[in-house]
Amino acid sequence: MKNILITGGAGYIGSHTAVQLVKSGYNPIIVDDLSNSDEKVLDRLEEILGRKLSFYKGDCSDRVLLEKIASAHDLAGIIHFAAFKAVGESTEHPLKYYKNNLGSLLVLLDFMRDHQIKDLVFSSSCTVYGQPEILPVTESTPRKDAESPYGNTKKICEDILVDFVKSKGGVRVVSLRYFNPVGAHPSGKIGELPIGTPANLVPFVTQTAAGIREKLTVFGNDYDTPDGSCIRDFIHVMDLADAHLRAFEYLGKQDNNFYDVFNVGTGNGNTVLEVITTFEKVNNVSVNYEIGPRRPGDVVKIWADTDKIKTVLKWTPSYSLEDSMRDSWNWQKTL
Numbered sequence: 001m002k003n004i005l006i007t008g009g010a011g012y013i014g015s016h017t018a019v020q021l022v023k024s025g026y027n028p029i030i031v032d033d034l035s036n037s038d039e040k041v042l043d044r045l046e047e048i049l050g051r052k053l054s055f056y057k058g059d060c061s062d063r064v065l066l067e068k069i070a071s072a073h074d075l076a077g078i079i080h081f082a083a084f085k086a087v088g089e090s091t092e093h094p095l096k097y098y099k100n101n102l103g104s105l106l107v108l109l110d111f112m113r114d115h116q117i118k119d120l121v122f123s124s125s126c127t128v129y130g131q132p133e134i135l136p137v138t139e140s141t142p143r144k145d146a147e148s149p150y151g152n153t154k155k156i157c158e159d160i161l162v163d164f165v166k167s168k169g170g171v172r173v174v175s176l177r178y179f180n181p182v183g184a185h186p187s188g189k190i191g192e193l194p195i196g197t198p199a200n201l202v203p204f205v206t207q208t209a210a211g212i213r214e215k216l217t218v219f220g221n222d223y224d225t226p227d228g229s230c231i232r233d234f235i236h237v238m239d240l241a242d243a244h245l246r247a248f249e250y251l252g253k254q255d256n257n258f259y260d261v262f263n264v265g266t267g268n269g270n271t272v273l274e275v276i277t278t279f280e281k282v283n284n285v286s287v288n289y290e291i292g293p294r295r296p297g298d299v300v301k302i303w304a305d306t307d308k309i310k311t312v313l314k315w316t317p318s319y320s321l322e323d324s325m326r327d328s329w330n331w332q333k334t335l
């Protein structure tokens, strides 16, 4: 069984990916400092999988810890999720974001070279496109100046990977540009666990429906979209997890010093108001919301062109927006 190191494996996307890896015969080795996740996720994962997992609590930029992991497991590759991701916080504490998000990647690449670990799947984001002129966005849509230090770290990390591959560092890399991950494992045992007030739409919707938040504010209804609210491409986290598996298997077929990038979205755009309405309809609950002012820095509309990932990785999403809203609510109810 191939061992794959999953940094940030106790987090939202990492934990779902761990499930999919085990289902496909891989052995995930999780490293997570639990700065934005909870140790209980490991128990939940073990419940879903019916087996123990290897977990190391710590920072994936801690080289001593990485050496300890490498001496215990023969690593076939790394899926690097661990990163800070709060857009607002990144504008207040840019150095924290640059240090953590760039620093961990640099340490991991050094570690990979020294141990001849070839394969890396990197978590990037559609944020690298900014507000695109033409929609949907393909992988060759030009990247824009980032709107936030967070977004800039994703862009710079992609550049670092390209340069490292060009230098014949011996690695094979895929960057996955995620659109908006939503939903949860259908079992309701794992899902997104925001600490404090959620910044993202769907956790705010579920917490409002659950009565934890009094009211959801829709940030603007005067945009140039059918109902005036922003458009995003909401991708179920199980489909997103599956894309990592496909990306990893794809890397195995490539020559050394390989780099590629894929959009991971559904290919459909939905407005914020459609998300709320779909959530209410599928779950038969109402969400108390009001229209508020626009949120600074928000992109008006973005959704993915998914031709490349469908053709090359043979990946296609199997969950609808309805499924996502049902699973997000199911997860909220178990909390």
Ligand code: UD1
Binding pocket: 085, 086, 087, 125, 126, 127, 147, 151, 180, 199, 200, 201, 202, 204, 216, 217, 218, 219, 220, 230, 231, 232, 272, 295, 298, 299
């Ligand atoms: C942003 C980043 C994305 C990042 C993600 C992680 C950009 C363009 N996107 O996604 O790269 O991975 O954060 O946190 O930088 N909304 C409301 N009310 C709310 C919350 C959100 O109306 O209470 C609206 C937003 O205005 C937006 C949509 O819902 O139009 C989605 O917002 P959010 O979930 O925060 O994701 P993004 O901003 O798309």
